[in-house]
Amino acid sequence: MDGAIIMTLETDSNLVSYIASKKIPVVLLDWGIVDYYISNIKEDYEKGIEEAITYLIEMGHKNLAFISGPLDFKTLNNRKEALISVVKKFSGKINKPSIVEGDLKITGGEEATDKILAFPDIPTAIISVNDLMAMGVIRRIIDEGLKVPEDISVIGFNDIMLSSFFEPPLSTIGIPRYMIGQTAWKMLYKLMNSKDKMGTEQIIDTYFVARETTGKVK
Secondary structure (H helix, E strand, O other): OOOOOOOOOOOOOHHHHHHHOOOEEEEEEEEOOOOOOOEEEEEHHHHHHHHHHHHHHHOOOOOOEEEOOOOOHHHHHHHHHHHHHHHHHOOOOOOOOEEEEEOHHHHHHHHHHHHHOOOOOOOOOEEOOOHHHHHHHHHHHHHHOOOOOOEEEEOOOOOOOHHOOOOOOOOEOOOOHHHHHHHHHHHEEEEEEOOEOOEEEEEEEEEEEEEOOOOOOO
């Protein structure tokens, strides 16, 4: 093959090194290192998270919880670290978030919500590391007789197609998929045709989409 684009949460770094050692250009998404024959697209999670936190503060929120994914995945851990970094910027306006680990599935969101609702001080907003768990969060909140967003606001991550059709439509931190795909191809084409074969890195911003699962604190 002339080149490869690998867009997974993570894969064996030895595999990438092996492909590059065969002088095959590779473009990775958000977890690779730039090297000869290797380029990387870096997603700026802080941009979208900062927009979301700013919105929550404007809505009167101060206590929030964050549902992470399995933290052995570098890309998911990057999202958690970005959230912590953004919250520090708003020190005094929003409290340090409680963090609960989830498994990225709808049921994982439900299980994480059970833990959050058992906190002595229940947060007024929950941010999930992906949209599927956020849907589980909403389901469990409603099961417990609470309302979204009147009692608890919920924000997902990824802006999958289902998010806008979910009931209620899910507020989320979006990732521009089309732009990522287009950028990946351009980077691969450039790497395939470069003389020195040294890879590059390009940063793509995330963004916040406010829908019906977020609102003002009571």
